[in-house]
Amino acid sequence: MTVSGQHVLWCISLGKSLLCILSEMELLENRCLGSLIECGSSGVCIPPSQWCDGVSHCPSGEDETRCVRLFGPDFILEVYSPVSKSWYPVCQDDWNDDYGKIACKDMGYNTYYYSRGVATEVSFKSYMKLNTSAGNIDLYKKLYSSDSCASGNVVSLRCIECGLSTKSMNIMNRIVGGSGATPGQWPWQVSLHVHGIHVCGGSIITRQWIVTAAHCVEGRFSDPYSWRVYAGILNQNEMLLRNGYRVQQIISHPDYDTDSKDNDVALMKLETPLSFTDTVRPVCLPNPGMMFQPNQQCWISGWGAEYQGGKTSNNLNYVTVPLIERSRCNSVYIYNGMILPTMICAGYLGGGIDSCQGDSGGPLVTNKNSVWWLVGDTSWGTGCASPNRPGVYGNMTVFTDWIYKNMQVKYLHGLIVF
Structure with missing residues (x-):
């Protein structure tokens, strides 16, 4: 492996007529164009940015009634109050698994792992509490703002068992090629193919959703039906013998x-859900409030080229890279102001270790609190492993809300079964 953007858009030509036909089929499934989200079944479409912004845009106010998120490395459940336009933790008093399943469903998950009370390091001034005498009504109508929480604990909610690797990491310092991965080491890593050719990498976040880079799917690559996703397989030659998702x-x-x-x-939504195994598992999305520090050790993985201009690798490789402070990466002698808030730098200024062509869209992960978190997706860079030209990755902490809002489309357009 050694980064990409402009590196991957080559070699594939899709039929024009097929693209048009499939676009029409997509419209029938979802009446809202692009990334717009439909308000219930009203036909009104609004952008994800207008969900949970304190202003009701949907006819029945659906965009403001189910505003939940997980905060920080302890997965603290928070609910948004459109009245005060603030997020509040949920007090554990009278909380149970049934409420946890509802909250997970409203974040776009069709899975539930657990919820439990945790004592927080920070003392909260206000909480959302359950009014258990409210009867059998909507969860969010049972919640009210309170200055006290009898148990002193807030709800920690896990919707999916994410961020687990079955293998310990050996920190290797040789790349561009990286070290060969072993089964189960990076179980969230997927290979994205077009017509039997590896084009980009991606990361599993749920049974049906994959995160990758936007530049991997622009233009003629935007047709979902031309892609196949391979999970739990380390060898590209072996993928050619399988059907993929x-x-x-x-x-x-x-x-x-x-x-x-x-x-x-x-985001890519799969037609059929993945089956999770020791070698196919999701990575955790970073929650709002999580900060990754400069020099924090991260890992990149992929089937990218092992040197600038080389062929993609047959086997999955990985290597460790430290995060680089944005201001430093934006200095005149590195990227001279090109690193935006939606980006994060990682690598070695001395060169020699980097992601490269074919690694695009793949994961940049770190281990915190014994959980693997998706810090970024491989985006771009000048050359591969060149001095003062580290890899640039999409800053996943900025994208988490957008991802959740788009996963919610699945819930709004269909029934969720636990």
Whole structure:
């Protein structure tokens, strides 16, 4: 492996007529164009940015009634109050698994792991509490703001068992090629193919959703039906003997900029859910409030080229890279102001270790609190492993809300079964 953007858009030509036909089929499934979200079944479409912004845009106010998120490394459940326009933790008093399942469903998950009370290091001034005498009504109508919480604990909610690797990491310092991965080491890593050719990498976040880079799916690559997703397989030659998973929908960030690579993130929704095993597992999305520090050790993985201009690798490789402070990466002798808030730098200024062509869209992860978190997706860079030209990745902490809001489309358009 040694980064990419402009590196991957080559070699594939899709039939024009097929593209048009499939676009029409997509419209029938979801009446809202692009990344717009439909308000219930009203036919009214609004952008994800207008969900949970304190202003009701939907006819029945659906965009403001189910505003939940997980905060920090302890997965603290928070609910948004449109009245005070603030997020509040949920007090554990009278909380149970049934409420946890509802909250997970409203974040776009069709899975539930656990919820439990945790004591927080920070003392909160206000909480959301359950009014248990409110009867059998909507969860969010049972919640009210309170200055006290009898148990002193807030709800920690896990919707999916994410961020687990079955293998310990050996920190290797040789790359561009990286070290060969072993089964189960990076179980969230997927290979994205078009017509039997590896084009980009991606990361599993749920059974049906993959995160990748927007530049991987722009232009003629935007047709979901031309893609196949391979999970749990380390060897590209072996993938050619398998069918892979079909892609039902591709959602690129609406503010993605082709030139600057601003907002370089996209979602793929699979036609059929993945089966989780020791070698196929999701990575955890970073929660709001999580900060990754400069020099923090991260890992990149992929089937990218092992040197600038080389062929993609047959085997999955990985290597460790430290995060680089944005101000330093933006200095005149490195990227001279090109690193935007939606980007994060990682690598070695001395060169020699980096991601490269074919690694695009793949994961940049770190281990915190014994959990693997998706810090970024491989986006771009000048050359591969060149001095003062570290890798640039999409800053996943900026994209988490956008991802959740788009996963919610699945819930709004269909029934969720636990």
